[in-house]
Amino acid sequence: MRKLLIAALLLAGGAAAIAQAPPPPKPTTLASRPGASGGEALYLEHCASCHTANGMGTGLLARRIQPALLEARDNLPAQYVIVAVRQGIGNMPAIPRGELSDADLEAIAEYLAAGPHEAAQ
Amino acid sequence: MAVDFLPPGFDAAKLAQAQRAFESALGADRVFFEPLDRTGYEDKFAIDDAAHVPSGAIAPTSVEEVQAALRVANQYRIPVWPISRGKNLGYGGSAPLLAGSVVMDLSRMKKIEFDEEFGTVLLEPGVGFYDLYDFIQANNLPYWLSTPGNSWGSVIGNALDRGVGYTPYGENTKNLCGLEVVLPTGEVVRTGMGAFSGAPTWGAYPFGFGPGWDQLFVQSNFGIVTKANMWLMPEPESLMGMDVEFDRPEDLKPLVDVIGPLRRERVLQQSPSIGNWLRAAAVATRRDEWTDKPGALDDSVIDAIRKRFGLGWWGVSLRLYGREEVNKAAYAILEKAMNAIDPLLIRSTMWRKGEPMEYSGWTGTPITFPMQNVNWYGGRGGHIGFSPIIPQNGSAALAQFQRTYARYKEYGMDYQGSFAFGERHLVNVNAMLFNKDDPAMMARIDPFFRQLVADAKAQGYGEYRTHLDYMDLVAQTYDWNGGALGKLNARVKDALDPNGILAPGKSGIWPKGQGPRAGERG
Numbered sequence: 001m002r003k004l005l006i007a008a009l010l011l012a013g014g015a016a017a018i019a020q021a022p023p024p025p026k027p028t029t030l031a032s033r034p035g036a037s038g039g040e041a042l043y044l045e046h047c048a049s050c051h052t053a054n055g056m057g058t059g060l061l062a063r064r065i066q067p068a069l070l071e072a073r074d075n076l077p078a079q080y081v082i083v084a085v086r087q088g089i090g091n092m093p094a095i096p097r098g099e100l101s102d103a104d105l106e107a108i109a110e111y112l113a114a115g116p117h118e119a120a121q
Numbered sequence: 122m123a124v125d126f127l128p129p130g131f132d133a134a135k136l137a138q139a140q141r142a143f144e145s146a147l148g149a150d151r152v153f154f155e156p157l158d159r160t161g162y163e164d165k166f167a168i169d170d171a172a173h174v175p176s177g178a179i180a181p182t183s184v185e186e187v188q189a190a191l192r193v194a195n196q197y198r199i200p201v202w203p204i205s206r207g208k209n210l211g212y213g214g215s216a217p218l219l220a221g222s223v224v225m226d227l228s229r230m231k232k233i234e235f236d237e238e239f240g241t242v243l244l245e246p247g248v249g250f251y252d253l254y255d256f257i258q259a260n261n262l263p264y265w266l267s268t269p270g271n272s273w274g275s276v277i278g279n280a281l282d283r284g285v286g287y288t289p290y291g292e293n294t295k296n297l298c299g300l301e302v303v304l305p306t307g308e309v310v311r312t313g314m315g316a317f318s319g320a321p322t323w324g325a326y327p328f329g330f331g332p333g334w335d336q337l338f339v340q341s342n343f344g345i346v347t348k349a350n351m352w353l354m355p356e357p358e359s360l361m362g363m364d365v366e367f368d369r370p371e372d373l374k375p376l377v378d379v380i381g382p383l384r385r386e387r388v389l390q391q392s393p394s395i396g397n398w399l400r401a402a403a404v405a406t407r408r409d410e411w412t413d414k415p416g417a418l419d420d421s422v423i424d425a426i427r428k429r430f431g432l433g434w435w436g437v438s439l440r441l442y443g444r445e446e447v448n449k450a451a452y453a454i455l456e457k458a459m460n461a462i463d464p465l466l467i468r469s470t471m472w473r474k475g476e477p478m479e480y481s482g483w484t485g486t487p488i489t490f491p492m493q494n495v496n497w498y499g500g501r502g503g504h505i506g507f508s509p510i511i512p513q514n515g516s517a518a519l520a521q522f523q524r525t526y527a528r529y530k531e532y533g534m535d536y537q538g539s540f541a542f543g544e545r546h547l548v549n550v551n552a553m554l555f556n557k558d559d560p561a562m563m564a565r566i567d568p569f570f571r572q573l574v575a576d577a578k579a580q581g582y583g584e585y586r587t588h589l590d591y592m593d594l595v596a597q598t599y600d601w602n603g604g605a606l607g608k609l610n611a612r613v614k615d616a617l618d619p620n621g622i623l624a625p626g627k628s629g630i631w632p633k634g635q636g637p638r639a640g641e642r643g
Contacts (some may be wrong), residue, residue: 009618024480027487029255049251049489054480056489060496063407086157088165091495091502093214096161097153098180098226099206 025035028052033119039111042104043071046095060091070112071120078109085109126159126174128199128221129635136176139197143179143223145190148177153178154359162207162224164216164589165493166503168566173216173589175202178224184347188307190225191345194622195306202624203345205246205278210271210492211280211504211552213589218626219636228275230347240264240353241298241324246346250487264353265485267291272487277349283586285541285548287482289390289442292543301348305618310334310344312482313407315371324350332507340586342612342624343617354442360472360484361448362440363455364463366433373435373522374515375462377540377547380437380511383458384542389452394550395437398541402426403494403537405556416533433465440483445473478553500558505566505590507551507573509582513542521549524576532569534562548585558619574598589626596629611638 030036030044043051050057051070062068070076085105088094095105111117127136134155143152147435150443153161162175181187193444194201200222207226217224230245233256242253250272257264267286269279280293285298290296299313313329314320327335337343367376376395383389399418402411412422427433439455441448452469459467472479480486495502511521518540529536537552553569555562570591577583578598589597599606610630614621622633633641 012521023477026478026480027251027254029251031255031258046253049249049487054490056492057347058403059490059493063496065255073474086161091492093165093210094161094163096178096207096226097158098151098162098178098224101150118411 025053027054036119039107039109040117042108043111046100046104047108050092057092066121067116069120071115071117073112074116076112076115078113080108081109081112082106126149126176128176128219128223129219131176131199131221135197136199139193139199139223141175141191142197143190146193147179147181147186148563148603151180151182151186153180162215162217162226164214165221166210166214166505167216168505168563168590172220173213173218174220175217175224176221178226179574180226180229182229184301184303185311187225187227187303187345187347188309188376191303191305191307191622194223195620198620198622199223200622200625202446203227203246205275205281206249206273208249208271208274209278209282211506211588212586216589218589218592218624222625225345227235227345227347232348233261235262235559236263236324238326240355241350241356242353243324243350245348245453246275246277247272248276250276250279254487263356265290265356266353266487268469268482268487269292269293269483270482270491271489273489273492275357275508276351279345280349280351281346283340283356285392287391287440288354290352290485291392292636294336294339296352298325298347298350298352299323299329300335300338300350302338304344305620305623312338313350315350337613340628342627342630343613345623354485356474357442357444358474359448360440360442360479361445362438362470362483363452363453363459364436364438364468364470365459366431367435367437367462368433368465370434370517370522370526372433372462373540374519376435376437376515377445377518378515379458379462379515380439380542381515383455387544388454388541389439390442391440392542393437393439393600394539394541395435397435397536398423398432399497399535399537400432400436400494400539401430401432403497403535404491405430405493407499408497408535417530418535431466438483440470447543467522494537494552494554497554498556498559500556502554502556504552504554505570505588506584506586507553507577509549510585511540511547511549511580511582513545513547515628518547518549521577521580521582525549525551526568528572528576532565532572534565534569549582592626592629597621631635 028048058068085095140154147185158178159174160180181190200219202217202222203225204215206228227246232245234243250268253276267288267290269284271601280297283294285291299315301311303309312334313327315323316329441451454541478484526536541548583598584595612629615633633637
C-alpha cells in the first residue's frame with residue numbers, strides 16, 4: 001500500500017510526505033517473466049496491468065484482503081475466477097468473451113487456482 | 122428476459138438471422154449473443170445501466186473480417202459499434218450509445234510493427250499500452266510511451282478519442298501519422314502517405330497530398346480504424362523537474378499565468394496539470410476514513426487531507442525532457458518562475474539515462490492505480506468527467522474553478538478538479554466520483570452534469586470529450602451559424618454510411634432517419 005500511496009501522490013504533485021519513500025515498481029509484463037507460458041503468460045497479458053504490484057486491483061483488494069496479489073492467493077477456485085471475470089466484481093468491469101476467449105479464461109483460472117505462485121513473491 | 126436489447130426495428134427472429142449471418146462470416150467462436158455477453162459489454166460506470174445495452178458482440182481479427190462483418194451489417198441494417206479495447210471508462214467503456222447495437226470488439230487485433238530507426242510504430246486497435254510497453258521492454262527499444270492515467274486501454278483508441286498523457290508527446294492524437302480505415306460500405310482506405318503505393322514514409326509524414334483525413338476519423342463514426350501509425354518519444358538523456366504545491370485556491374490564477382507563457386514558449390514541452398488535494402486522497406484512501414458527513418467535504422476535512430499528504434490546495438508537476446545541459450538551463454527558468462509566486466514547497470527531481478527510473482506517467486510507464494479513485498465513496502463506484510476547453514488565462518481559470526466548485530457544493534459532491542495545459546488552451550477536467558449503490562447520489566449526477574454544461578456554455582466553453590449519455594447535449598452546444606458544423610457532419614455521414622449502420626449517435630452524429638434526425642427519411 002505504501003508504494004501505491006507514493007505513486008498516487010507523485011501524480012498529484014504532492015511531494016512533502018514522500019521525499020524519503022521508495023519508488024513505485026516497474027510494471028510486470030511478459031517481458032519481465034520470459035519463461036512464462038500457458039495460464040501464467042495469459043495472466044500477464046490480460047490481468048497483470050491491474051493485478052500485480054502497482055495495479056488498481058491490487059490496491060483496492062489490499063483495503064480488505066491479504067494477500068492482495070492474486071498470484072499469491074491459495075483460495076481462488078477456478079470457477080470463482082471465471083464468474084468474477086465474466087460478471088465483473090467490486091470495481092472491476094467484466095472482461096467479455098470478444099476480448100478473452102473461454103479457453104484462455106479457463107487457463108488463467110486454472111493457473112490462479114493452483115496458487116500461490118512463487119513469481120508473486 | 123425482456124427484449125430491450127433489440128436494435129431499432131428488429132424483432133428476435135430478425136436478430137437471430139443477423140447473428141447467423143455474422144457466424145457465417147466470422148465463425149461462431151467470434152460471435153457473442155448470449156445474455157452474459159450483453160452484460161459483459163455494459164458500461165461499468167453507467168448512470169443508467171439499461172441505457173446502452175448491446176444486442177451482442179463480434180470480434181473480427183483482420184481487416185478482411187471487419188469488411189465481412191460490415192457486409193452483414195449493411196445487409197441487415199443492424200448498427201455496429203466498434204471499440205478498440207473498450208476501456209474508455211468514464212466515457213462509456215465498451216458499451217454502444219444506441220441500445221441494441223452490435224459491439225465490434227477489435228481487442229484481438231494486436232499486431233505491432235516497430236521502426237526502431239525513426240521511432241514510429243504501426244499498431245492495430247487491440248494493442249494496449251501495456252502490450253506496447255512490453256514490446257519495447259522485450260526488444261530493448263530506446264523509446265518511451267505517453268500513457269494516460271488508465272493505461273489499460275488501446276494506444277490508438279486513446280489517440281482516436283483525444284486522450285492525453287504526461288510527456289512532451291502527451292497530446293496523443295497529434296502523434297497519429299496515417300491511418301488504415303474500413304469505410305462503412307466496406308472499402309479500405311489509407312490516409313497520408315499510406316495512399317501512395319509502396320511509400321516508405323507512411324509513418325513519417327502525416328499529410329500526404331491534398332486534404333488531410335486523419336482527424337475526420339477521430340471521435341467520429343465515418344470509418345473503422347484498423348491500423349494507425351504513431352510517433353514515440355526517443356528515450357531522453359535526462360528528465361528533470363519539480364513538484365510544486367500552493368496553499369490557497371486563489372493561487373490558481375498566478376499559477377496559470379506563469380506556466381502558460383512557459384508552455385507557449387516551449388520551455389515546457391510537456392503538458393502540466395494543476396490538480397487539487399482530492400486527486401491524491403481519492404486514489405489512496407476512501408472517504409469514510411475522513412468523515413461520515415454527507416455533502417461536499419468541509420474545510421476541516423480538506424485541511425486534514427492536506428496535512429496527512431503534505432499537499433497544497435493545488436499541486437502541479439513540471440517536467441523537462443531531453444539533453445541534460447538544456448534541461449539544466451530550463452530548470453533554472455522554471456525554478457525562478459515558481460519561486461516568484463510564493464509556493465508552499467518545491468521538490469526537485471532529476472534522472473539521467475542509466476539511473477534507476479521513476480515508473481510513473483512522467484516516464485511513459487503504463488499505470489492503472491489512479492482508477493482506484495472510483496472507490497472513494499465505496500460501493501460500486503464509478504465516475505464521469507466534465508471537461509470544457511477554456512482559455513489559458515489565470516483569471517478565466519480562477520472564475521471557472523469558483524463557479525464549478527460552488528456547483529459541487531450545491532449538489533453535495535466532493536470536488537476533484539484539474540487544469541491541464543495544452544499549448545494554447547486549458548482543459549478543465551472535473552471528475553464526478555460516485556457510488557452506484559447510493560440512489561440519492563446517483564439521482565443528482567445527471568442534473569449536476571447538465572448544469573455544468575449550461576454554466577460552461579454561458580461562458581463560451583465547450584467539452585472536448587464526453588460520456589455516451591451527453592454526446593448529443595455537447596454536440597448541440599457547438600451551435601455557431603445554426604449548427605453548421607453538425608449539419609456538415611451529418612452530410613458526410615450520409616455520404617459515407619448510406620445505411621446508417623456505423624456507431625449511430627457517436628459524437629452527436631446521427632444517420633438520416635435516426636435519433637434526432639428521426640423525422641428525416643432514411
